[in-house]
Amino acid sequence: MSYPSPLQYHPDSHDSIPSTYTYRPSYSSSSSSRSAETLARDHEQLLISHWPPSHRSSGSLSPNRLLDKPTSARPIGNSLKHLRPADFDQIKTLGTGTFARVWLTRWTHPHDERSAHQVYALKILHKVDVIRLKQVEHVRNERNVLAAVAGHPFITTLVASFQDEESLYMLLDYCPGGEVFSYLRRARRFNEPTSRFYAAEIVLILEYLHEKEGVAYRDLKPENILIDADGHLKLVDFGFAKTVGNRETYTLCGTPEYLAPEVIRNTGHGCAVDWWAFGILIYEFLVGQPPFWDQNPMKIYEQIIEGNIRYPSAMSPDARDLIAKLCTVDTSKRLGNIRGRAAAVKAHPWFRGVDWDAVFHRKMQGPIVPQLQGPADTRHFDEYEPEPEKQEVYTRELREKYEEAFKDF
Amino acid sequence: MSLPPEYFHEINTLNREFIEASPDDILQFCADYFQRRLASQRHEFLVANPQSRKSGMVDPNIRGMQALQEDEAVASPTASSFPSNPFDTTMNASNPRDAGNGTTADGHQFNFGGFSASVGAPPSGGGDASNFPNNYNLNRRISVSAESLDPASTFSSNWVPPFYPKTKEQQTRLTNAVAQNFLFAHLDEEQSSQVLGALQEKRIPAKGVKVIEQGAEGDNFYVVESGTFDVFVHPSGKIQPGIEGLGNNVGTVGAGGSFGELALMYNAPRAASVVSAESSTLWALDRVTFRRILMDSAFQRRRMYEKFLEEVPLFVTLTPYERSKIADALESKKYPPGTTIIREGDPGDAFYIVEQGEAEVFKRGADKPINRIEKGGYFGELALLDDQPRAASVISKSEVKVATMGKDAFQRLLGPVESIMRRNDPRRGQAGMEEVDPLSKE
């Protein structure tokens, strides 16, 4: 086996690894590839465990550094070829979805004081499930989009990705506050200031994804929005995110109550679906349940296509107007999609008085600041059933057919 | 997937209560039981959730959240239709919405999670939200996804939908059968005929054939051509082995009826089993074919529009992003032969691109058409620039299909045309407006 090119870390004045940890690969020792492997893994561990740099309170990048793509010089969002699941202890399940299970993890063999206290969320997808559920394309998109946006203040940072024979792994910053969903259900609904605070952060996420990255997120819902230690939002689950640019896309995906009419009708969709879902989200924040619902999903879709929303009469006229403009069936009239794009949403009267710059720089105090005891506190997450033992096998045939598709991990 | 233990706990408790009460109305009893359970569980969750205490959320008002109790903010005159607190509303089982997922006495129409069937009955009132659903499912919702559809691969492989010939009568019956289904309601003629053509006959030779099984993966939608089918729901959510395994008969579907439509959206477990009651004939349509037909025509139409738009001099400065926005918003319209599409002297408010057919340009005073417009030709685009009256009339010669957009829509999407034209267009200043206008070419 030839020795892979070493990852290079170019410390800049802000994010440097203490020199004692600097890894010097020995190019000459081709005799012992085993130890070269171990060294390479140590190096990878070192790279990522120094994210975020200790003098920073959060792992966000400044707006202009955000645009640098992940490279060996930017220590987050890379595909690491030597990390293994055994490098992490799985502490507790944080959540499960249709496709994946997310674990709270820590380093099995921390190499210093600092990494001994580090925890991560590790999202694990079994390759065989990904294939069975026809999510191969989606999972590739998920990794690549997360890598491209790593460091955004309101998106969970993809620290690294890796894989083994059976599974794909995404190592994410742990977001300890739990899902907005849990808070919303417990409170039944949010008042306007609370809803506005969260909505404002989401506008900035969508603006960034759409206008800087050309990415449609496609699964906005309270379950996918987490609260971080400071009370700010982090968007998780980029399972359906896709770089669409100025082309439309067709695959139906999302969550039933949040699907936009053009997705149901399969006429081609783009970033505008997120503005529709954003309207549904604000409605659900304010009312406690989404506007379109029925036991029978087909009836939900029928209501969505018709697009008639009923509002509780006590809802403020501005909120009502905003929701109506976002949840407009005709995409040529939908707020966010029309001229001005996100700026037009920000300018809506419901957001009057919001200091958007302060929002981006996380200067506002969030309405819910989770109480936490230490970085590994999981009190804000529900309990989940253990993972079923039985696993389908990733057969040789499947491997031959699909392994290539997973090579970015 | 194995069923969770909590589930068995629920079912066992229900069984015990059922045996004790031995009710006449089985469905009603079960529905009541689950409503009660749901209400009490939600209540427990709210008042006793240890997380809410630990997380310092006991009095969420302090941090700007609304109290658990009903609050003035949303409590309102709608209170009757918007239940003040769905969490612990005692569900009124006589409310048709709550009981509404069963079957009517004659089994004409029924509808339950993920599955619905109708037998020529009027469309259900479920769509008009005259009530806020007060039994909203408060659990975490899972995502759904269909198989990846890549228009480029369909396009390059010259995919054509399968076509199974049908008689005139069969076609009429099928058209009627799917008429109420909203998934088919928005199809244009071409899509409709492709979808109808793709329905494949499936003979069910005998009574007792399970066409779909509750809990199994669903890929097909079915229309009944002849015969009848019984619909069964097993309370476990999944068909079970043995004679009892089908569960309760909740209705029948006869000729002209249809079932399994959710499978046209994505692969979700079937919500019921459907078993033939006699030898029958079905028409089947699979999801991938259905969605591919829709995608294909949308994709081709958009590419065609984009190409047309590139040809319009007024739009040369549009970016590809803007062009695709306009292509997305163009509306298709059809005119029979001899229709005046725009009239000389009228105020102009929309522009047109000819998609199909042929139109002629007339000017007052001339007895012959001064110009012809065919596929890809455009007219009326100067209306986007100023409010000048139309300089000529355009009349369809054959049936004409146009893609059109109003000035309002254009400005809403991209802003005023003038400012778009003012971008560094090298041609600006050289070509006068009149030259750009095909109507003025003589």
Ligand SMILES: Nc1ncnc2c1ncn2[C@@H]1O[C@H](COP(=O)(O)OP(=O)(O)OP(=O)(O)O)[C@@H](O)[C@H]1O
């Ligand atoms: N970085 C994180 N920190 C804390 N919890 C997380 C993190 N990422 C995910 N989770 C938890 O795990 C849950 C499932 O993760 P995710 O939504 O990514 O999985 P999924 O299988 O793609 O879900 P879905 O069914 O919505 O597609 C989330 O809803 C959240 O509660």
Ligand SMILES: [Mg+2]
């Ligand atoms: Mg999720």
